[in-house]
Amino acid sequence: MFSEFAFKIFNESIERYHIKDDVYQSFENPYPKDDIAHLLYRKNWIDTVQWHYEDIIRDPNIEPVAALDLKRKIDASNQDRTDLVEYIDSYFLKKYQSVEILKDAMINTESPAWAIDRLSILALKIYHMNEEVTRNDASVEHLEKCKTKLAILLEQKKDLSTAIDQLLNDIESGKKYMKVYKQMKMYNDDELNPVLRKTQSPK
Numbered sequence: 001m002f003s004e005f006a007f008k009i010f011n012e013s014i015e016r017y018h019i020k021d022d023v024y025q026s027f028e029n030p031y032p033k034d035d036i037a038h039l040l041y042r043k044n045w046i047d048t049v050q051w052h053y054e055d056i057i058r059d060p061n062i063e064p065v066a067a068l069d070l071k072r073k074i075d076a077s078n079q080d081r082t083d084l085v086e087y088i089d090s091y092f093l094k095k096y097q098s099v100e101i102l103k104d105a106m107i108n109t110e111s112p113a114w115a116i117d118r119l120s121i122l123a124l125k126i127y128h129m130n131e132e133v134t135r136n137d138a139s140v141e142h143l144e145k146c147k148t149k150l151a152i153l154l155e156q157k158k159d160l161s162t163a164i165d166q167l168l169n170d171i172e173s174g175k176k177y178m179k180v181y182k183q184m185k186m187y188n189d190d191e192l193n194p195v196l197r198k199t200q201s202p203k
Contacts, residue, residue: 003161010123088113
């Protein structure tokens with residue numbers, strides 16, 4: 001099943017990141033560029049680094065200049081994340097381009113890649129909640145609460161994985177079809193963001 005394959009790669013990325021546990025560490029992709037695993041690994045690495053950006057920026061003692069720099073890194077990371085989702089959807093569009101779509105075929109509320117995006121984030125939640133469950137310095141009450149939350153996350157993983165695999169099966173059989181819209185983010189665009197537009201020198 002594709003969801004199982006993707007989740008395995010997400011965990012590889014998360015485990016590799018946490019060897020150094022440093023948002024500024026260098027990135028190396030172990031998979032060849034023409035392999036879907038390459039995109040999945042890169043996608044989760046972006047998510048993992050951003051997860052830790054979000055932890056750092058919530059430090060109440062962070063310097064304002066450092067916080068602003070980090071906010072810009074998070075914005076750039078969000079754009080990279082969106083780009084990777086679109087690349088993954090392009091993979092599926094190409095893979096299923098020859099499928100004969102049934103007359104009564106339906107469109108899904110989200111594309112396969114955006115569902116896979118949620119699975120990547122869920123892998124991070126499970127990893128970090130499991131860390132909380134195994135802490136030696138936490139209270140019994142904290143550990144019990146985290147065990148309950150971890151059980152819910154694992155159930156969510158099961159449901160989301162099933163939904164992803166069902167969606168891909170339906171697309172492959174022509175019961176559903178893909179229609180992908182590019183994410184037209186406006187805040188990073190010099191022409192679409194009025195604040196950025198004002199900073200541009202007149203031609």
